[in-house]
Amino acid sequence: MSTILWLLSIPFFSLIACEPSPPIRGYLINCGSNNDIKQDGITYKKDEGYTASGKLATLNRFDILPVLTTLRYFPYGPGKHCYELPVTTGGKFLVRTTYFYGGFDGGNEPPIFDQIIDGTVWSTVNTTDDYKNGLSSYYEIVVTANDGTLSVCLACNKNTKSPASPFISSLEVIDLDSSLYNSTDFGKYGLITVIRSNFASDGDLVRYPDDAFNRYWQPFIDGNPTVESHANVTSSEFWNRPPEKVFLSGSTTSRGKNLTIHWPPFSLPANRYYVALYFQDNRNTSPYSWRLFTVFIDGEVFYQDLNVTTKGVTVYGTEWPLSGETEITLIPRSDMPVGPTINAGEIFQILPLSGTTFGGDVMVMQILKQSLKNPPDDWNGDPCLPKEHPWFGIGCSEGVQVRVTSLNLRGLSLTGTLPKEIARLTALKELRLSTNKLTGPIPDLSPLKALEIIHLDENEFEGPFPDALATLPNLRELLLNKNRLSGGPPQNLIDRKGIIIRT
Ligand SMILES: *[C@@H]1O[C@H](CO)[C@@H](O)[C@H](O)[C@H]1NC(C)=O
Ligand SMILES: *[C@@H]1O[C@H](CO)[C@@H](O)[C@H](O)[C@H]1NC(C)=O
Ligand SMILES: *[C@@H]1O[C@H](CO)[C@@H](O)[C@H](O)[C@H]1NC(C)=O
Ligand SMILES: *[C@@H]1O[C@H](CO)[C@@H](O)[C@H](O)[C@H]1NC(C)=O
Ligand SMILES: *[C@@H]1O[C@H](CO)[C@@H](O)[C@H](O)[C@H]1NC(C)=O
Numbered sequence: 412m413s414t415i416l417w418l419l420s421i422p423f424f425s426l427i428a429c430e431p432s433p434p435i436r437g438y439l440i441n442c443g444s445n446n447d448i449k450q451d452g453i454t455y456k457k458d459e460g461y462t463a464s465g466k467l468a469t470l471n472r473f474d475i476l477p478v479l480t481t482l483r484y485f486p487y488g489p490g491k492h493c494y495e496l497p498v499t500t501g502g503k504f505l506v507r508t509t510y511f512y513g514g515f516d517g518g519n520e521p522p523i524f525d526q527i528i529d530g531t532v533w534s535t536v537n538t539t540d541d542y543k544n545g546l547s548s549y550y551e552i553v554v555t556a557n558d559g560t561l562s563v564c565l566a567c568n569k570n571t572k573s574p575a576s577p578f579i580s581s582l583e584v585i586d587l588d589s590s591l592y593n594s595t596d597f598g599k600y601g602l603i604t605v606i607r608s609n610f611a612s613d614g615d616l617v618r619y620p621d622d623a624f625n626r627y628w629q630p631f632i633d634g635n636p637t638v639e640s641h642a643n644v645t646s647s648e649f650w651n652r653p654p655e656k657v658f659l660s661g662s663t664t665s666r667g668k669n670l671t672i673h674w675p676p677f678s679l680p681a682n683r684y685y686v687a688l689y690f691q692d693n694r695n696t697s698p699y700s701w702r703l704f705t706v707f708i709d710g711e712v713f714y715q716d717l718n719v720t721t722k723g724v725t726v727y728g729t730e731w732p733l734s735g736e737t738e739i740t741l742i743p744r745s746d747m748p749v750g751p752t753i754n755a756g757e758i759f760q761i762l763p764l765s766g767t768t769f770g771g772d773v774m775v776m777q778i779l780k781q782s783l784k785n786p787p788d789d790w791n792g793d794p795c796l797p798k799e800h801p802w803f804g805i806g807c808s809e810g811v812q813v814r815v816t817s818l819n820l821r822g823l824s825l826t827g828t829l830p831k832e833i834a835r836l837t838a839l840k841e842l843r844l845s846t847n848k849l850t851g852p853i854p855d856l857s858p859l860k861a862l863e864i865i866h867l868d869e870n871e872f873e874g875p876f877p878d879a880l881a882t883l884p885n886l887r888e889l890l891l892n893k894n895r896l897s898g899g900p901p902q903n904l905i906d907r908k909g910i911i912i913r914t
Contacts, residue, residue, distance in 0.1 A: 432620030437504065437585035438496050443467040443483035443578075450477050453619060455581060458483060462494045464788050468578070470513035479511040479547055484578035485565055490789025491527055491800040492577070493564035496584050498556040503589060503597065505624055506554060506563060509581040510538045511547035522575030527564040528554055528601065530767040530796025530813075535568065536577070547580065549627075551604035553587065553759070555597040557767060562792040566800045585624050590650040594729045595685060595761070602685055602759035606675040609755050611637035611660040621656040628657050628755060635662040635670060638752060640693040642700075644723035651687055651725060657755040658691045658723055664750040670704075670741040675758060681734035682760055686713070688739070689755040691723035704751035707740040709733070716744065719752070730761060768795040768807065772815045775832050776802070784827040787820075806841070814838035821866070822846040829872075834858045845869050845890065853877045853896070860884060868913060869893040876900060876914070886910055 441448055441455035444467070448455050455478050465483040472480065485492040498504065506528060512521035521538045538548040554561070561584060565577035595602055608631035609617050619625035623646075637660055644658045664670045686708065694700040700721045706714040714726040741751035767773070776794045780786045787803040794815060795807035806817030816838050825844070828851035833839075841864040842856070852874035853867060862883050868890040876896050880889060881904040889904075892913040900914050 433623065435585055435619055435623075435625050438583065439585075440494070440582040441478050441481060442581055443469070444481040448477045451619070453625070458494070458582070461496060461582075462492070463791060464492045468515040470511075470515060472513065475511065475513070475547075478509070478581045479513070482511070482513070482515055482578045482580045484515065484576040486576050487567060487571065487574045489567070490787070490803055491564040491566035491792050492789065493527075493562045493792035494582055495791055496561045496563075497559060498561045498584070499586075500556055500559050503553065503555045503587040503591060504561060505551060505583070505585045505587055505626065506561070507549055507551045507581075507583040507585075508536075508563065508579055509547055509549040509583075510536060510578070511580045512538060512542050512578070515578065516576060518575070520575075522572070522577060523568070523570040524575075524577035525566045525568045525800075526550065527562075527566060527792065527797055527800065528552055529557070529562055529764070530793040531601065531762065531765040532797045532799065533601070533762065534603065535570070536565070537570075551626075552762070553592055553595075553597075553602040553604075554764075557598070558770065558773075564792045564800070568799075583625065587624055588652060591624075591652060592685065592687075592759070593650060594727065599764060601762040601764055603762050605679065605684065605758040605760050607755075607757045608674065609657040609660070610672070610674075610753055611635070611662040612657075617654055617656050622654040623652060626654075628654065631674065631676070633662070633672060633674075635664060635672065637661065638663045638693045640691060640754075641695045642691070642693070642721035644691055644721075648722070649689070649725050651727075651757075653689050653725070653755055657689065661691065661693055661752040661754045663693075663752040666748060666750055667743065667745075668750055669743070670751045670753065672739045672753065673736065674739055674756065675737060678735050679733050679737060679758075681732070683730040684733050685727065685729055685757075685759040685761060686731045686733075687725055687727040687757045688713075688753060689723065689725045690717065690719045690752060691754055692719050692721045692749075693752060694721065694749075696721040702747050702749050702751065703744040704741045704747070705744075707742065709738055710740075713739075723754075733758075765796050765798070766811075766813065767793050768813045768815070769838075772836055772838070775830075775835050776805075776815065778830045778832045782827050782830045783825050785823075785825060787823070808838060816861075817841035817843070819843045820847065825849060829854055831855065837861065840864065840885075842866065853891075855879055857882050862886060864888045866890045867894065871895060873897075878904075880904065881907070889913070 465485045541548040609628040612630040617628035804820040808814045825847040831854040843866040845866045846869040849870040857879035873895040876898040888911045
């Protein structure tokens with residue numbers, strides 16, 4: 412739906428940059444590779460250390476961009492598989508995932524699967540059409556980090572045909588300045604890129620180093636007359652920091668005429684979108700180099716009497732409803748000696764975020780993961796969310812605050828210990844860990860007032876019998892048999908009615 416195509420035939424840029432440009436801040440990852448590579452002046456790092464699962468594949472082709480020649484895949488199965496990246500809490504990021512199937516699994520149809528950002532299903536990855544046309548595909552989203560880790564995960568969905576494996580070719584997580592797209596409430600929403608265009612251009616994609624954040628501005632040309640700019644704009648004067656290069660060309664019409672642009676060149680599903688348009692009067696700077704026009708989208712006034720000068724200007728709509736074909740019309744004020752003009756535009760789909768698991772529970776689950784020597788291999792990303800893809804064996808509550816309510820890890824040959832911090836999972840109702848090889852003492856679980864079921868039987872727990880369990884008000888089942896505990900249940904536990912105890 413919001414796939415944007417990235418042509419494989421994009422030539423290698425000869426980036427003989429005159430001025431050194433500041434490096435991109437963030438993670439540029441060449442998935443499935445053992446080596447760092449340099450492409451278009453950017454170093455893409457190998458992905459070791461950013462993900463704990465998956466396998467590497469190499470495509471033996473020489474006609475594709477270097478970053479596409481390797482990929483990481485996650486063999487078919489339940490659970491999500493994540494890249495986890497340390498980030499600054501509250502930071503804003505452009506996340507771009509790139510996919511090129513290349514028949515890595517010996518098949519000829521790319522697998523279909525979900526991609527997930529933190530606790531939210533971001534979109535389905537369906538590269539079927541692009542692959543058929545010899546193209547790679549990329550997806551982009553702008554999000555903020557609500558804690559010190561950003562996770563980007565892949566998971567099978569109902570359309571993933573066994574044994575097809577979700578895969579990824581490259582992952583970019585680029586720090587954006589806080590002013591970018593800042594009219595959006597990123598605590599609640601992410602912005603999925605639908606299109607980002609450089610009007611009146613049939614040249615190359617504009618990207619890094621022209622765009623400091625390596626956003627891709629695709630050339631867009633239609634039948635309208637084009638003009639070249641005679642004045643420079645200053646990118647930093649715009650909150651969204653559009654690259655100066657996209658102002659070099661503009662679409663226009665002659666004096667007195669309306670300018671109509673059918674953009675984007677595809678139909679949009681009915682939704683609310685963030686729309687930003689960028690304009691500049693292309694003439695030499697002078698007191699008379701300005702023009703006034705009204706911007707309409709689908710016949711609605713988007714901005715009345717916009718005064719466009721040689722310094723350039725942007726207008727945006729934060730939640731603009733669009734559906735189907737979109738038409739942008741610029742209508743000049745009747746006394747204007749020149750026609751209207753437009754240089755660039757961006758449209759993002761607004762994605763409501765599903766939130767994340769309660770932070771305290773996330774922390775405990777991380778501690779538990781570390782104290783188990785062999786935790787399930789899908790234990791990464793958010794423990795409970797998205798709902799469709801929680802960690803294996805974890806049950807969670809719904810609602811505004813998502814809590815861990817059950818652990819069901821029976822018979823997994825788990826080794827390691829149960830950390831004392833588990834006593835902070837205060838929404839826990841069921842703790843089922845029977846038939847593993849857990850060692851060490853049973854931590855004090857008495858703060859877990861919601862606990863109804865405790866199955867710790869058939870392990871190697873040692874130490875004194877956990878007497879404090881007798882105080883749990885809701886306890887219905889307590890299985891502790893076949894461990895190495897000393898002592899037996901206290902009298903008040905033996906005397907309790909309506910409780911199954913095996914010790
Ligand atoms: C994937 O895309 C192809 C081509 O657009 C389409 O025919 C197919 O139905 C899509 N599959 C799913 C599961 O959406
Ligand atoms: C967006 O950023 C600009 C520049 O830092 C600032 O002036 C403006 O107030 C911000 N707008 C919002 C809605 O935060
Ligand atoms: C625009 O910027 C370029 C590169 O910095 C410079 O060569 C050119 O003279 C500038 N043009 C104007 C009109 O200032
Ligand atoms: C421009 O559009 C307006 C509003 O649709 C219309 O009234 C006007 O006639 C148009 N001008 C021209 C020259 O087509
Ligand atoms: C548009 O802006 C220019 C430059 O600031 C100014 O000289 C001109 O009067 C403005 N036009 C209108 C109609 O406000």
